[in-house]
Every structure is written in C-alpha cells, then in structure tokens.
Amino acid sequence: MKAQSDEPLSLVLLGGSSGSFTIFEEILKILKNPVPYALVFIIHRRKDSTAVLPEIFRNKTNIAMKEPIHLELVQPNHIYFGYPDYHLLIGPDGRFYYDCSEKDFFSRPSIDATFISASLSGIPVKAAMLFSGSSADGAFGIKLIAQKGFPTYVQDPAYADSPRMPAEAIRQYDNHHVLLEKGFYKMIREVLY
Amino acid sequence: MVIIEYSELEMLIVRVREISGFDFSGYAKPSLLRSTSRYLTKHAMNLKELFVYIEQGGRAVYDLIQELTVNYSEMFRDPDYFKKVKTEVFNYLDSYPALRFWVAGCASGEEAFSMAILLKEAGLQDKSLIYATDLSNKVLTAAREGVFTLGNIRTFSENYLQAAGTGSLSDYYHVAYNRAVIAPELRKNIIFSLHDLTGDGVFNEFQFISCRNVMIYFSLELRQKVFRLLYDSLSLLGFLCLGKRETLRYSGIEQNFKIIDSELNIYQKIK
Numbered sequence: 001m002k003a004q005s006d007e008p009l010s011l012v013l014l015g016g017s018s019g020s021f022t023i024f025e026e027i028l029k030i031l032k033n034p035v036p037y038a039l040v041f042i043i044h045r046r047k048d049s050t051a052v053l054p055e056i057f058r059n060k061t062n063i064a065m066k067e068p069i070h071l072e073l074v075q076p077n078h079i080y081f082g083y084p085d086y087h088l089l090i091g092p093d094g095r096f097y098y099d100c101s102e103k104d105f106f107s108r109p110s111i112d113a114t115f116i117s118a119s120l121s122g123i124p125v126k127a128a129m130l131f132s133g134s135s136a137d138g139a140f141g142i143k144l145i146a147q148k149g150f151p152t153y154v155q156d157p158a159y160a161d162s163p164r165m166p167a168e169a170i171r172q173y174d175n176h177h178v179l180l181e182k183g184f185y186k187m188i189r190e191v192l193y
Numbered sequence: 194m195v196i197i198e199y200s201e202l203e204m205l206i207v208r209v210r211e212i213s214g215f216d217f218s219g220y221a222k223p224s225l226l227r228s229t230s231r232y233l234t235k236h237a238m239n240l241k242e243l244f245v246y247i248e249q250g251g252r253a254v255y256d257l258i259q260e261l262t263v264n265y266s267e268m269f270r271d272p273d274y275f276k277k278v279k280t281e282v283f284n285y286l287d288s289y290p291a292l293r294f295w296v297a298g299c300a301s302g303e304e305a306f307s308m309a310i311l312l313k314e315a316g317l318q319d320k321s322l323i324y325a326t327d328l329s330n331k332v333l334t335a336a337r338e339g340v341f342t343l344g345n346i347r348t349f350s351e352n353y354l355q356a357a358g359t360g361s362l363s364d365y366y367h368v369a370y371n372r373a374v375i376a377p378e379l380r381k382n383i384i385f386s387l388h389d390l391t392g393d394g395v396f397n398e399f400q401f402i403s404c405r406n407v408m409i410y411f412s413l414e415l416r417q418k419v420f421r422l423l424y425d426s427l428s429l430l431g432f433l434c435l436g437k438r439e440t441l442r443y444s445g446i447e448q449n450f451k452i453i454d455s456e457l458n459i460y461q462k463i464k
C-alpha cells in the first residue's frame with residue numbers, strides 16, 4: 001500500500017438518480033481493494049433519507065466506503081458518498097467541503113455541485129460517468145470535466161431507465177463516450193482498471 | 194452557468210477587501226467559488242462586469258457580500274437535532290434560574306424561532322433569552338419582520354412535526370396577505386443583532402450556543418479562531434451545537450468538551 005500514497009491523487013466521479021441505484025451496486029461489485037484513485041458517488045437523495053449508503057453497500061466491495069466528514073482529505077482507495085441535504089464539494093486542497101446552499105435541479109446533493117468543484121480543483125479526473133436520472137443535473141458538470149480534457153462517459157439514454165439525465169449531458173456536449181447497453185459493465189471495468 | 198477559476202476568485206477577494214474592508218480570505222474557497230458562480234449566473238454578468246460593478250462601492254459591493262454568504266435556512270432544520278436538544282439538554286438546563294441562548298449565524302431567524310418554540314413547549318420560555326446574531330443586515334431585517342412564504346411554512350411544518358412538536362406550527366404564526374407572520378409572543382424573548390463571528394468578540398456568557406451551518410463556510414484556520422470565541426462565550430457545563438455535517442474535529446478545543454451526541458453534534462463544555 002505504501003507505493004500508492006506516492007501516486008498523485010486522482011478522482012473517479014459517478015453521478016446518477018432514479019434508475020442508477022442498481023448500476024452503482026454493479027460497479028461496486030467490480031471494485032476490489034486496492035485502487036489507486038478515490039471514487040465519489042453522487043446519487044440524488046431525499047433530505048430525510050436515513051439510509052447510510054456505506055452500510056447498504058457493505059457487502060458489495062472490500063474497499064473502504066464512507067460519507068466523508070467536513071474537511072476530510074480525499075484519499076485514494078476509498079469510496080465516498082454524498083450525504084442528504086448537503087452538496088459535497090471537492091477543494092483545491094484535496095479536502096471535502098459540505099455546502100448547504102440552494103439546490104440544483106431540486107437536488108441537494110447535486111451532481112453538478114460535486115462535478116463542477118472537482119473540475120476546478122486541479123485534481124486530475126481519471127473518469128467521470130453519468131447514468132440514468134430524470135433531471136438535467138450533472139450535464140453541465142460533466143461537460144466541464146470533458147472540456148478540461150478528462151475522459152467522460154454517459155449511459156446510452158436509449159437504455160437508461162430514466163433517459164433525461166444522460167440525454168441532456170449528450171445534448172450539451174456530444175463528445176462524451178457513450179456507454180452502450182452491450183458490454184456496459186465490461187467497458188466500465190476497462191475504464192476502472 | 195458562469196464559471197470562474199480559483200485564481201480569479203482570489204483577485205475578487207482582494208478587490209472586495211480594498212473597496213469594502215470585508216475580508217473573504219478566511220472563507221471556504223470551494224463554497225465561495227460556487228456562490229460567486231451562482232451570483233454571476235443569476236445576474237447574467239461575467240467577472241469583468243462584476244469588477245466594474247463593484248467599483249461603485251457602497252450598495253453594490255455590500256449586496257455582493259451578502260449574496261456570497263449562504264443564508265439558506267429552515268425552521269426545525271434537522272428535526273432530530275431539536276428532539277435531542279429537548280430530551281438531552283433541557284432537563285439539564287431546567288435547574289438554572291435564568292438562561293441565555295446564542296444562535297450564532299441565525300439567517301432570517303428560522304433557527305431562533307424554532308428554539309423559542311422548543312423552549313415554550315418545554316415551559317422554559319419565561320426564564321430564557323435568545324440572542325440571535327448574524328453578519329448580514331439584510332437577513333436580520335427579515336428576521337425582525339418574521340415573515341415567511343407559505344411554501345416555506347409547509348416545509349417548516351413538516352420539520353416541526355418530525356421534531357415532535359407538541360402542537361401545530363400554525364399555533365405560532367398567522368397568515369396575512371398570503372404570508373405567514375411569526376407571532377409577536379414568540380419574538381419577545383429574542384434579541385436580533387449584528388455580530389461578525391470573525392471580527393467581533395465575546396459579548397455575553399451563555400448556557401447554550403448553537404452555531405450551525407456557519408463555520409462550514411470558513412477555512413480551517415478561521416474556524417479555529419471562531420471556535421475559540423464560542424468557547425470563551427460558553428459557561429462551564431454549557432452546550433455547544435453544530436450543524437449535522439460539522440464536527441469538533443480540527444477545532445482546537447475538542448479536549449474541553451464531552452460528546453452528548455456525535456451524530457447531531459451536541460457537546461458540553463467540561464473544562
């Protein structure tokens with residue numbers, strides 16, 4: 001594990017809403033300790049959601065999962081989840097920041113808040129992905145990440161449970177890699193390993 | 194969405210300081226970057242136009258400062274927290290002849306009104322005074338008026354019920370012209386005043402201080418300074434409450450407190 005800490009931090013960012021939960025589960029199953037990057041999952045949640053995602057997903061992967069605390073350092077080989085009713089920002093100092101300002105697209109946490117902050121943080125993004133969801137959240141953020149020259153992946157809207165989110169991402173920027181239904185998880189595995 | 198980089202934000206911070214004296218340099222940069230972006234987007238401006246705009250000084254720069262500090266709030270935000278305060282803290286405070294509460298960073302009064310209701314329902318209202326302070330005159334003016342939209346009130350009512358309120362939130366406001374006005378009866382124990390946590394000092398001693406979702410916008414260093422101020426303002430065995438996603442970690446005063454609830458961030462000063 002020593003070797004890893006010498007590698008500069010990089011981020012894998014995943015966003016989704018309705019219809020993305022099972023996709024997140026499947027991706028977690030692909031992930032095996034250790035990985036050289038930090039993963040951040042943002043899924044829309046109701047503010048009174050009491051579900052603790054690291055608990056729910058506990059059996060899916062052996063990588064450490066958490067809802068970070070405010071100002072916690074982002075670390076490689078960790079999986080982080082957003083917390084209900086707060087945006088989760090990533091700072092240029094490599095720390096997480098919670099923010100309770102207005103919702104984006106009726107969502108807090110929003111995918112845009114996290115993606116935009118990550119794209120401005122100066123921390124390299126190994127991959128950003130956007131999946132099924134019924135709002136336009138995330139489209140702008142993933143576009144910014146792509147424009148910074150980082151690889152971005154969007155689920156094929158034709159096969160998403162809720163096509164609005166990936167469709168809007170492609171509408172705003174048509175150079176994302178599209179994750180087709182055929183070989184969907186195989187492709188994701190290749191991106192991650 | 195208008196996007197700016199951190200280097201541009203730094204230039205803005207310097208210019209705002211030169212024009213107004215207000216210093217954002219101790220604020221959490223990621224949140225400030227987000228709110229600056231939102232400000233520019235809302236006013237359909239780019240950064241260059243913003244620089245020109247604030248050169249006028251006065252109102253323009255003052256408005257900017259207020260809009261860049263996040264003042265979103267709700268009554269009974271995090272209902273579990275209020276429930277906990279009632280069950281774990283009030284029984285302890287019961288024995289005091291007089292009580293002083295400080296709601297630091299009170300926004301438009303939502304949290305102070307919630308405390309007032311909680312105290313009233315616990316039978317503690319008559320011996321309690323709530324000092325509610327904020328940096329922004331704009332939100333304090335709103336707080337003194339105590340007027341909310343009916344949409345706001347709907348959310349507040351749901352929170353109130355989840356916080357195990359003993360009546361109905363409508364007991365505490367009346368509706369006029371499609372707005373809800375907080376009952377004067379509730380406001381009589383609340384003193385709203387201007388106070389800058391980063392510049393002003395201790396002004397009283399309190400048995401209870403809540404500073405929720407305020408320091409989340411400060412840098413590590415500024416946070417430590419403000420924690421010191423809160424510590425100095427708290428009587429021995431008094432309570433300190435923080436927002437749900439905050440902690441005493443990295444505060445510099447953690448060793449002086451006992452944890453009452455680590456999830457809801459309720460602490461008691463023990464030395």
Ligand SMILES: C[S@@+](CC[C@H](N)C(=O)[O-])C[C@H]1O[C@@H](n2cnc3c(N)ncnc32)[C@H](O)[C@@H]1O
Nearest residue numbers: 264266298300327328329389390391405406407
């Ligand atoms: C997000 S609101 C929190 C309101 C309420 N405590 C809650 O938890 O819902 C943050 C408030 O802190 C105030 N604030 C920001 N900087 C401050 C400072 N230096 N001194 C006092 N108040 C400040 C803002 O004006 C804003 O009203």
